[in-house]
Amino acid sequence: xxxxxxxxxxxxxxxxxxxxxxxxxxxxxxxxxxxxxxxxxxxxxxxxxxxxxxxxxxxxxxxxxxxxxxxxxxxxxxxxxxxxxxxxxxxxxxxxxxxxxxxxxxxxxxxxxxxxxxxxxxxxxxxxxxxxxxxxxxxxxxxxxxxxxxxxxxxxxxxxxxxxxxxxxxxxxxxxxxxxxxxxxxxxxxxxxxxxxxxxxxxxxxxxxxxxxxxxxxxxxxxxxxxxxxxxxxxxxxxxxxxxxxxxxxxxxxxxxxxxxxxxxxx
Amino acid sequence: xxxxxxxxxxxxxxxxxxxxxxxxxxxxxxxxxxxxxxxxxxxxxxxxxxxxxxxxxxxxxxxxxxxxxxxxxxxxxxxxxxxxxxxxxxxxxxxxxxxxxxxxxxxxxxxxxxxxxxxxxxxxxxxxxxxxxxxxxxxxxxxxxxxxxxxxxxxxxxxxxxxxxxxxxxxxxxxxxxxxxxxxxxxxxxxxxxxxxxxxxxxxxxxxxxxxxxxxxxxxxxxxxxxxxxxxxxxxxxxxxxxxxxxxxxxxxxxxxxxxxxxxxxxxxxxxxxxxxxxxxxxxxxxxxxxxxxxxxxxxxxxxxxxxxxxxxxxxxxxxxxxxxxxxxxxxxxxxxxxxxxxxxxxxxxxxxxxxxxxxxxxxxxxxxxxxxxxxxxxxxxxxxxxxxxxxxxxxxxxxxxxxxxxxxxxxxxxxxxxxxxxxxxxxxxxxxxxxxxxxxxxxxxxxxxxxxxxxxxxxxxxxxxxxxxxxxxxxxxxxxxxxxxxxxxxxxxxxxxxxxxxxxxxxxxxxxxxxxxxxxxxxxxxxxxxxxxxxxxxxxxxxxxxxxxxxxxxxxxxxxxxxxxxxxxxxxxxxxxxxxxxx
Ligand SMILES: Cc1cc2nc3c(=O)[nH]c(=O)nc-3n(C[C@H](O)[C@H](O)[C@H](O)COP(=O)(O)OP(=O)(O)OC[C@H]3O[C@@H](n4cnc5c(N)ncnc54)[C@H](O)[C@@H]3O)c2cc1C
Ligand code: SF4
Numbered sequence: 097x098x099x100x101x102x103x104x105x106x107x108x109x110x111x112x113x114x115x116x117x118x119x120x121x122x123x124x125x126x127x128x129x130x131x132x133x134x135x136x137x138x139x140x141x142x143x144x145x146x147x148x149x150x151x152x153x154x155x156x157x158x159x160x161x162x163x164x165x166x167x168x169x170x171x172x173x174x175x176x177x178x179x180x181x182x183x184x185x186x187x188x189x190x191x192x193x194x195x196x197x198x199x200x201x202x203x204x205x206x207x208x209x210x211x212x213x214x215x216x217x218x219x220x221x222x223x224x225x226x227x228x229x230x231x232x233x234x235x236x237x238x239x240x241x242x243x244x245x246x247x248x249x250x251x252x253x254x255x256x257x258x259x260x261x262x263x264x265x266x267x268x269x270x271x272x273x274x275x276x277x278x279x280x281x282x283x284x285x286x287x288x289x290x291x292x293x294x295x296x297x298x299x300x301x302x303x304x305x306x307x308x309x310x311x312x313x314x315x316x317x318x319x320x321x322x323x324x325x326x327x328x329x330x331x332x333x334x335x336x337x338x339x340x341x342x343x344x345x346x347x348x349x350x351x352x353x354x355x356x357x358x359x360x361x362x363x
Numbered sequence: 364x365x366x367x368x369x370x371x372x373x374x375x376x377x378x379x380x381x382x383x384x385x386x387x388x389x390x391x392x393x394x395x396x397x398x399x400x401x402x403x404x405x406x407x408x409x410x411x412x413x414x415x416x417x418x419x420x421x422x423x424x425x426x427x428x429x430x431x432x433x434x435x436x437x438x439x440x441x442x443x444x445x446x447x448x449x450x451x452x453x454x455x456x457x458x459x460x461x462x463x464x465x466x467x468x469x470x471x472x473x474x475x476x477x478x479x480x481x482x483x484x485x486x487x488x489x490x491x492x493x494x495x496x497x498x499x500x501x502x503x504x505x506x507x508x509x510x511x512x513x514x515x516x517x518x519x520x521x522x523x524x525x526x527x528x529x530x531x532x533x534x535x536x537x538x539x540x541x542x543x544x545x546x547x548x549x550x551x552x553x554x555x556x557x558x559x560x561x562x563x564x565x566x567x568x569x570x571x572x573x574x575x576x577x578x579x580x581x582x583x584x585x586x587x588x589x590x591x592x593x594x595x596x597x598x599x600x601x602x603x604x605x606x607x608x609x610x611x612x613x614x615x616x617x618x619x620x621x622x623x624x625x626x627x628x629x630x631x632x633x634x635x636x637x638x639x640x641x642x643x644x645x646x647x648x649x650x651x652x653x654x655x656x657x658x659x660x661x662x663x664x665x666x667x668x669x670x671x672x673x674x675x676x677x678x679x680x681x682x683x684x685x686x687x688x689x690x691x692x693x694x695x696x697x698x699x700x701x702x703x704x705x706x707x708x709x710x711x712x713x714x715x716x717x718x719x720x721x722x723x724x725x726x727x728x729x730x731x732x733x734x735x736x737x738x739x740x741x742x743x744x745x746x747x748x749x750x751x752x753x754x755x756x757x758x759x760x761x762x763x764x765x766x767x768x769x770x771x772x773x774x775x776x777x778x779x780x781x782x783x784x785x786x787x788x789x790x791x792x793x794x795x796x797x798x799x800x801x802x803x804x805x806x807x808x809x810x811x812x813x814x815x816x817x818x819x820x821x822x823x824x825x826x827x828x829x830x831x832x833x834x835x836x837x838x839x840x841x842x843x844x845x846x847x848x849x850x851x852x853x854x855x856x857x858x859x860x861x862x863x864x865x866x867x868x869x870x871x872x873x874x875x876x877x878x879x880x881x882x883x884x885x886x887x888x889x890x891x892x893x894x895x896x897x898x899x900x901x902x903x904x905x906x907x908x909x910x911x912x913x914x915x916x917x918x919x920x921x922x923x924x925x926x927x928x929x930x931x932x933x934x935x936x937x938x939x940x941x942x943x944x945x946x947x
Contacts, residue, residue, distance in 0.1 A: 186770070186771060187770040187771065187774075188770070188774075188775050189771065189772055189775060191772060191775060191776070193775065193776065193779055196775075214422060217448075217449065218430065219423075219428045219429060219430050219449075219450070220429055220430060220448045220449040220450075221429045221430055221433040221446050221447070221448045221449075222430065222448070223446070223808060223809065225807065227445055242448045242449055242451070242452070243445060243448065280771065283770075287769070287770075306769070306770055309770075310758055310761060311417060311421060311758050314416075314757035314758045315416065315417040315758060316415055316416070316417065318415075319417055327757070328757060330779050331757050331779050331782045331783075332717075332782065332783055333717050333756075333757040333782070334717060335414075336412075336414035336415075337588065338586065338588060338597075339586035339587065339588060340586065340587040340588060340589070340715070340718035340719075341543075341586045341587055343715060343718060344543050344545055344587045344715070344718050344719075345543050345544060345545060345546075346546075346715075347546045349713040349714070349715060349783065350715050350718075357412065357414065357415055360412060360414065361412040
């Protein structure tokens with residue numbers, strides 16, 4: 097299967113051919129092609145210390161910049177990621193209002209979050225005994241697998257694979273290849289806890305999946321979701337606006353261009 | 364081994380409003396103070412450019428790190444408690460400034476009725492009106508006695524507000540006028556007036572103009588950026604301990620805040636506290652900070668845990684009703700006292716829902732406390748109904764009418780459509796103490812240092828459910844009048860149980876105050892009856908929960924406690940025995 101191929105980088109090259117050296121990084125992001133390389137600018141970019149001077153670089157090349165960060169940190173199997181793509185798109189589909197989860201960057205957002213401290217429940221209380229027998233546990237004890245021994249990364253992996261397995265069992269196709277109706281049927285059953293999972297309830301996994309999808313759609317773009325602030329534009333949320341003192345009393349709806357934290361912090 | 368540190372005049376657990384007020388007053392009076400704060404060193408600079416919903420509202424960057432310490436909870440004495448494992452269910456203060464940094468700034472006073480609830484109930488309705496399971500009691504102090512301290516806190520914290528048409532008497536007006544008025548607030552005000560109620564603007568610690576407080580600290584004017592709740596203010600416009608009381612204490616040169624210092628125990632000889640034992644969480648070393656007076660200002664859970672774990676006072680036993688430490692736990696609970704109400708959806712109106720400030724809004728007090736005649740009602744205490752415009756942020760706000768599915772095409776369409784077309788009003792209701800709602804030490808679970816976690820047991824009584832139902836019905840009436848085309852009205856079921864969420868941070872009890880050691884742990888100066896150089900300050904001393912947000916009342920009692928501490932350092936003894944004149 098094509099899926100067994102080593103994953104490609106953003107320019108279609110196999111991973112092993114990638115060179116993370118500075119020069120190739122520059123080439124890949126198109127900064128060299130744009131002829132804008134300069135020591136100070138480059139140094140600024142890598143440390144995240146963008147100053148006003150190189151704003152135009154980032155803008156000219158904004159899409160390439162995003163693609164560089166669209167590589168998987170957490171998910172190792174491409175198939176898991178394909179299921180994630182399909183599932184998040186069902187939660188927030190593309191329509192006439194604007195992009196869906198995939199175009200908003202949600203799957204990559206989730207991948208990054210699971211690779212970080214949220215994915216391993218770093219600040220959560222993690223001492224035994226766990227209420228692993230979830231039937232016996234108080235059902236109101238907290239959603240999202242709060243009382244599970246599994247961390248969020250594991251819950252996602254098990255959940256996505258279970259959805260795939262369910263699809264193959266019911267429809268003889270992988271989840272990502274199933275029809276829209278079939279995908280919705282499976283997800284509805286997960287939400288209603290009609291599918292048996294080990295270590296966590298299917299409905300709790302689903303709550304996590306939905307929460308993470310909305311986060312990826314509407315977070316600040318710095319996290320890799322809400323690409324180009326398209327999520328905010330759909331919702332007419334203006335982002336990190338400094339002051340509303342001049343609008344606050346007005347009866348008119350304020351249509352404002354959104355501002356990201358990168359713009360807002362301005363350094 | 365525990366290393367002893369040189370004695371200071373006062374050692375305080377926690378750098379929130381309570382610890383900050385104690386530190387400011389003690390250092391101004393010439394005493395030297397050490398604050399032990401488990402959280403990180405934070406300054407206003409840390410909150411510049413803070414408008415990041417994911418980091419602060421979804422990853423709870425400023426809240427208690429539950430991996431180090433948490434609580435366990437259960438909703439019936441017959442069950443085993445389970446730990447609160449993640450911050451989706453607990454938003455408690457941490458870091459310099461505590462919860463006072465990431466609060467909204469809603470700044471109510473409580474009612475005269477609250478402080479004398481037992482006698483006023485008996486007087487108006489007779490003894491039989493008090494339910495059997497209730498453990499409500501008078502506080503040993505009246506509103507009039509507390510009023511000067513209310514005034515002091517309001518002036519320190521730049522409170523912006525207008526006179527409540529049916530509120531308790533005030534010695535002075537608010538130091539600042541109310542915040543600007545939005546169309547959303549106007550709509551609520553108009554509707555409640557039309558129904559014959561008495562709306563007024565919620566008093567707030569988001570300053571309506573630049574203001575300098577009596578200690579000389581400046582609080583900037585709010586710009587309505589809508590990143591208040593769960594955030595530190597970007598502009599120094601929300602009164603918090605960092606910019607007010609801690610700053611004042613710093614200026615004296617007599618305060619040290621020691622961060623990353625996790626307090627485990629009060630050291631004592633049974634009669635007198637010697638100091639606090641804490642772990643430096645950056646090295647794991649244990650220290651004992653000696654002091655003449657010891658102040659517990661670590662919020663309800665820490666205060667109660669420290670008393671129980673250090674074996675000070677007699678633990679409350681729900682079976683016998685004996686003992687006092689851990690008694691009368693109350694709070695604003697998510698599925699009962701707040702976050703329920705009526706949500707209206709408007710087809711043709713569009714609101715600037717994304718603008719606002721944490722304490723901005725309007726409310727009615729017609730049903731607060733005992734303002735309504737309870738003769739024919741099956742509950743005591745009441746609710747205030749408010750609309751508050753703290754600013755809807757996009758991850759958290761995806762409300763859709765009940766007939767819309769929770770995800771998929773329809774959901775996307777409606778969650779986007781109604782984002783700026785829905786308004787929510789809520790009744791925040793009181794909660795009265797009962798025999799079976801209390802705190803003790805958990806028999807199973809331990810904190811990161813191996814000490815037992817605090818266990819919280821919460822049973823809702825019939826009257827609490829009846830009160831919540833009445834409040835929601837009122838919201839429905841008002842939302843209809845506001846002209847909503849569609850409504851989601853929450854249903855409070857008769858069998859609603861506590862849902863293990865400690866999200867409101869409005870919690871009380873554990874070391875309650877009173878006029879006598881028979882029914883209280885501390886006197887009205889928050890001084891322990893059993894250990895006179897130990898002050899246990901904050902919501903932990905409140906015998907019950909009102910229908911209002913607590914911080915102004917917590918601040919007022921912190922000022923009174925600080926006065927008691929100074930008096931004790933000068934004269935010793937129980938400072939409540941001969942009541943003090945307020946030195947204005
Ligand atoms: C999101 C949010 C919004 C709120 N909005 C409002 C509002 O609008 N109006 C209102 O009236 N109230 C509001 N509150 C509640 C308000 O913040 C609290 O009532 C108030 O801050 C309590 O002050 P405190 O000093 O008693 O406790 P805290 O502010 O909790 O301070 C306690 C401090 O002690 C430290 N500490 C605890 N245990 C230990 C230990 N073992 N060792 C060392 N240090 C320790 C903590 O880290 C913390 O810094 C809100 C709370 C939250 C969380
Ligand atoms: S709304 Fe006002 S008080 Fe709140 S964070 Fe913004 S400027 Fe500060």
